[in-house]
Amino acid sequence: MTTTNNSLGLYLHIPFCVKKCKYCDFLSFRCNESAMISEYAQALIEEMNLKSADWHYREVDSVYIGGGTPSLLSAWDIGRIMDSLRENFNVADDAEITIEANPATLSDEKLERYLRKGINRLSIGVQSFENHVLQILGRVHSKNDAFYNFQRARRAGFDNINVDIMFGIPGQNLKMWKDTIRETIFLRPSHISLYSLQIEEGTEFYDMIKNGEMEAPDEETDREMYHMALKMMQAVGYEHYEISNCALPGYRSRHNLKYWSYAEYLGMGLGASSFINGSRFSNYDSMYRYIKAIKEAKAPVDEKSIKNYSQREEMGIYAFTGLRKMAGIDLVDFRETFEMDFFDVFDKRILEKFKGRLVLKEDKLHLTEKGMDISNRIMAEFI
Ligand SMILES: C[S@@+](CC[C@H](N)C(=O)[O-])C[C@H]1O[C@@H](n2cnc3c(N)ncnc32)[C@H](O)[C@@H]1O
Ligand code: SF4
Numbered sequence: 001m002t003t004t005n006n007s008l009g010l011y012l013h014i015p016f017c018v019k020k021c022k023y024c025d026f027l028s029f030r031c032n033e034s035a036m037i038s039e040y041a042q043a044l045i046e047e048m049n050l051k052s053a054d055w056h057y058r059e060v061d062s063v064y065i066g067g068g069t070p071s072l073l074s075a076w077d078i079g080r081i082m083d084s085l086r087e088n089f090n091v092a093d094d095a096e097i098t099i100e101a102n103p104a105t106l107s108d109e110k111l112e113r114y115l116r117k118g119i120n121r122l123s124i125g126v127q128s129f130e131n132h133v134l135q136i137l138g139r140v141h142s143k144n145d146a147f148y149n150f151q152r153a154r155r156a157g158f159d160n161i162n163v164d165i166m167f168g169i170p171g172q173n174l175k176m177w178k179d180t181i182r183e184t185i186f187l188r189p190s191h192i193s194l195y196s197l198q199i200e201e202g203t204e205f206y207d208m209i210k211n212g213e214m215e216a217p218d219e220e221t222d223r224e225m226y227h228m229a230l231k232m233m234q235a236v237g238y239e240h241y242e243i244s245n246c247a248l249p250g251y252r253s254r255h256n257l258k259y260w261s262y263a264e265y266l267g268m269g270l271g272a273s274s275f276i277n278g279s280r281f282s283n284y285d286s287m288y289r290y291i292k293a294i295k296e297a298k299a300p301v302d303e304k305s306i307k308n309y310s311q312r313e314e315m316g317i318y319a320f321t322g323l324r325k326m327a328g329i330d331l332v333d334f335r336e337t338f339e340m341d342f343f344d345v346f347d348k349r350i351l352e353k354f355k356g357r358l359v360l361k362e363d364k365l366h367l368t369e370k371g372m373d374i375s376n377r378i379m380a381e382f383i
Contacts, residue, residue: 007061008276009258010089012044012081013269014070015287018104022138022208023166025200027271027285028068040270040287041077043294045084047268050299052088055266060089062255063097065119071101075113082117091118096254098123098162103149104141111156121253122153123162123193129183130176133169138204143183150187160251162191167229168222169197170215177225181232190251194229195244196222223373230369243324243372260324262317262337273305278314281306311338315345320379328366346382354378 016031031037063085065078073081078099085091098121099114114122126146128134134142153161163184167177184192197217199205208214230240238246242260245253258265267274271285282305284290293300309317315338322329331342338345342365351360357371358378367375 006059007092007263008055008058009062009064009255009263009265010060010085011255011265011267011269011272012063012065012070012085013267013272014040014065014067014073015270016040016067016072017069018072018102018140019138020204022136022204023197023200025203026068031072034074037072038074038077039291041073041081043291044081044269046294046297047300048084048088050294050297051266051268056088056090058090060091061095062258063091063095064255065097065099067100069102069105069125070099071105071110075107075109078110078119079113079117082119086118096121096160098253098255100125101149102141103146106149106152108152108156111153111158115157120158121160121162122158123164123191124150124153124189125164126150126184127164127166128169128172128176129180130172133172133176133180136169136171137166147183147187150189159190161189162193162253163187163189164193164195166195166197167225168217170217174221174225174228178228178232181229185233185236185238188248191245191247191253192233192238193245194226196226226372227369241326243375257325260321262321279306279308312345314338315340316383319346319382323365323367323375323379323382326366328364331363331365350378350381353381 013027015028016037017028018030018032020028020030065081070078091097097119099119100123102125111122124146127137127139129143129146131143150161150163165180165184199209199216205214209216230246233246234240237248239249239252240246241252242256245256247253257263264276265274266276267283269283270287270290271283273280273282281301283300284293284302289302290300315334318334318337319329329342334340334342351358354371354374357368357374359366359368359371367378371378
């Protein structure tokens with residue numbers, strides 16, 4: 001099998017946050033000790049040195065510094081991470097380079113350093129423009145912090161900014177959500193990620209719902225909020241290109257599109273996962289084991305995570321990730337990738353089963369907006 005895009009995406013994980021939000025199960029820890037964050041930055045640099053021998057011949061056209069909260073890194077640490085990135089990898093001149101930021105952790109100094117070091121896309125976790133909702137979520141910033149830092153990033157020179165917002169939150173009504181969308185589109189970010197709140201085991205929200213301290217999100221309201229947001233965004237020029245993502249023309253996320261287009265990526269940092277040369281694997285998610293491996297100059301890959309799926313399983317992954325895109329799956333590309341016809345592998349009767357929700361048109365198989373509401377059910381059919 002061959003993957004579709006020959007350029008590589010790099011993901012760098014920064015697993016620290018000012019405070020853990022009540023809904024979040026991402027691999028991140030509360031940490032405000034700059035010495036510890038700096039020590040981790042050093043380990044990440046050493047991992048880049050280790051990996052470059054194997055991968056420096058590949059062109060890198062996207063880099064995503066995600067977390068956690070990468071904007072917790074000092075200007076100095078982000079500077080040396082970026083220098084090491086360019087020394088060790090063949091980063092294209094026009095590569096898309098994103099950093100995730102929490103509004104509580106930005107400063108003029110950091111924003112200037114990002115731009116100077118070639119970071120050209122900022123992704124800000126706003127979540128809501130309603131202080132009451134921010135409080136429910138356990139966020140460390142206010143509505144004003146989000147507004148102010150967005151404008152500050154613009155003033156510093158960022159033209160490509162994504163804003164993350166969330167809906168389906170207990171205590172958030174339709175009006176509050178509508179206000180958040182209005183404020184978001186007023187700022188006119190180039191990209192908007194809109195996430196339906198997921199209740200994940202191990203989070204404070206999960207326990208609160210289990211103990212009857214909070215009501216579970218209401219499915220019907222969640223769907224109403226989703227379609228309302230899409231309508232409002234599309235009316236002012238945003239293109240809905242993936243289940244949870246809208247962008248102004250020309251601003252789709254190159255890096256995230258790799259995850260949905262069966263393209264290769266290399267992850268570095270704690271717990272970071274990779275898909276490369278037909279193999280899927282992740283780094284240790286224990287800080288102790290990760291740092292120990294790096295100190296011994298060994299790749300910090302968790303042997304237990306290495307997965308070499310069968311061709312049939314990979315076809316399933318291709319299908320369910322590809323269906324996240326509004327453009328859907330290109331059946332010609334599928335044939336070129338796996339040397340088999342899509343409907344020789346998957347039962348064509350699925351089109352009847354999900355009539356009006358899953359559509360085949362000119363070699364493209366895609367979900368309709370109605371199909372997006374039951375996307376998990378449809379995608380599960382391909383696994
Ligand atoms: C790594 S965070 C972004 C940057 C930064 N950590 C922040 O929160 O400001 C990625 C995004 O995932 C979304 N997210 C996290 N947990 C979620 C959950 N349980 N349900 C839905 N969206 C979630 C949030 O919108 C968050 O901004
Ligand atoms: S949502 Fe962002 S800031 Fe909050 S805990 Fe998760 S990664 Fe950290």
